[in-house]
Amino acid sequence: MAHVIIGVTGGVAAYKSGEIVRLFVKAGDDVTPLLTKGAERFIGTRTLEALARRPAPDDLYPHLADADLLLIAPLSANTLAKLATGIADNVLTQLALAFPGPIVAAPAMNTRMWEHAATQHNVELLVGRGVRLVGPAVGELAEGEVGAGRMSEPSEIVDVCRSVLGRSVDDEWRGRSVLVTAGGTREALDSVRYFGNRSSGRMGYAVAAEAARRGATVTVIAANVSLPPPPGVEVVEVASAAELAEETFARERADLIVMAAAVADYRPSSPGQQKKKKDDAAWTVTLERTEDVLMELGRRRRPGQVLVGFAADEGEPGLAAAREKRQRKNVNLIAFNDVSRNDVGFDVDENELVLIGPEGETHVRKRSKEDCAVAILDCVAPLLAPS
Ligand SMILES: Cc1cc2nc3c(=O)[nH]c(=O)nc-3n(C[C@H](O)[C@H](O)[C@H](O)COP(=O)(O)O)c2cc1C
Known part of the structure; x- marks a missing residue:
């Protein structure tokens, strides 16, 4: 009652x-x-x-x-x-x-x-x-x-x-440490310009809010998120992929890590220290790879720890790549979202996901990101080590 x-x-x-x-x-x-x-x-x-x-x-x-x-x-x-x-x-x-x-x-x-x-x-x-x-x-x-x-x-x-x-109040989640990354990183081109992406942080914030509501102790590494912080959640603000990697690895012991942030795969290899003056010549920028944080977390994953990654990719080939990514990166669960559609995913309120886990796949049909967060954590719950 x-x-x-x-x-x-x-x-x-x-x-x-x-x-x-x-x-x-x-x-x-x-x-x-x-x-x-x-x-x-x-x-x-x-x-x-x-x-x-x-x-x-x-x-x-x-x-x-x-x-x-x-x-x-x-x-x-x-x-x-x-x-x-x-x-x-x-x-x-x-x-x-x-x-x-x-x-x-x-x-x-x-x-x-x-x-x-x-x-x-x-x-x-x-x-x-x-x-x-x-x-x-x-x-x-x-x-x-x-x-x-x-x-x-x-x-x-x-x-x-x-x-x-x-x-x-869920005994399964009470006292669990949960780390969520959210938002999109920005990679400096010079002192004022950057390469970024359209991730708003809503999906990561929804996961963090849901985990906190279930009783977990939650930290969010927020990359350029302009949303109000989820209630009861510690928020650590970062800008670039390198900062996100540093803050994430500093908390890598969490029971559950959900990598919902869109982390840049490439960054300008020699960003200018000052604003580049405009001239008539083309500006050629060389990009270098950033560290693959998910891959590294998968490599370091300790027994009983649960790691969730997101794969933003396009159509059936993207889904196939997400399945392969789960194995290759030693991730428990991959949430695939199809970014070829503009009604779900980046910077909108709703999402549609395929959750690829060790026991098979769950199709989470189009719904609010809050309800997607519920579906993700419901899928994660059986994977958590007994407390
Ligand atoms: C006939 C009538 C119907 C109304 N229906 C609504 C409604 O469906 N939704 C709404 O937000 N306000 C509606 N209003 C306006 C609210 O009653 C009004 O904003 C009121 O101050 C709300 O006070 P409360 O939020 O303290 O209950 C209606 C007003 C009238 C006179």
Whole structure:
């Protein structure tokens, strides 16, 4: 049995929160509804308390402190913005700031509100901090328009909460040391120019956030990542492949190393110390190989240690190369993503992976990078040495 606080905010979908409460109660969970003033314009506190089969506690605060999960459904654009900026002007937003456990939220709003740059920026902040969003779905909205913004179905929201609750404290992961590399390295051409790549760091940050949520002690080596750090994770910033290699090898004893960063294979062999002046001549640059960090980690891998690599390559030949790379580099698991597609992979929110492991392959169909991180760690879990 879990204790779930259901925060409800002011939107038409507030009427569906009754069904969410009912589903939790039916499964034997303990539910405390918490409505904003905005929500009370759409649904009565009494209705939710009746469905929760318990009167509102006299003193709400001690009750809030012992909850296992905070769910906010529906999450209005207004409260979403407050959560993103840390505003605490009502009991729900105060709780969200103080709450140490997992937070799940189901946004619901008009499509234009959802797609507005301000909302999307706020979403990015929240997801980057480890808040798990469900939806919104695409469908018919209250105003009769069709688009993204409809709250996900109550059963789907409850399923996500259940999987988050199941994973929130996981004995398998508690106390494990996990090292994740994220982002893309930059190799200096001169004092201001560099060769780089399009990796945003989202996949690595999602893996780090998920490992931390499961109870692991997590460090991220972040190469030029501009996202907010995942909650509860130590972040070490690096710029170049050489710096990434140094910081990674300094922590090579980790129980699990996930090499999600896009590390340059080549760097200019003699970068200029100052900015090269523009002239009419072509600029020929000679590139030299950087150190293959994954290969070296594979060579040094100790018994029981798990090493995960990523292979960004194109189509079937790329997949075949990834299979070969797993063997050659002595890596436990390779996550192959097809970079010939522009809807998944680099610098977008979703990914599609083939996880190539010792026992076979798992096709992780297109989904959020947070859900890909769940799939990767689920594949890794059986490979971890017993603790
Ligand atoms: C009829 C009506 C429907 C609304 N529906 C939504 C909605 O679906 N999503 C949303 O973000 N805001 C919606 N709003 C606006 C919010 O109610 C408003 O921003 C309010 O301040 C939210 O307060 P809260 O976030 O504290 O609950 C609606 C307003 C009205 C009058």
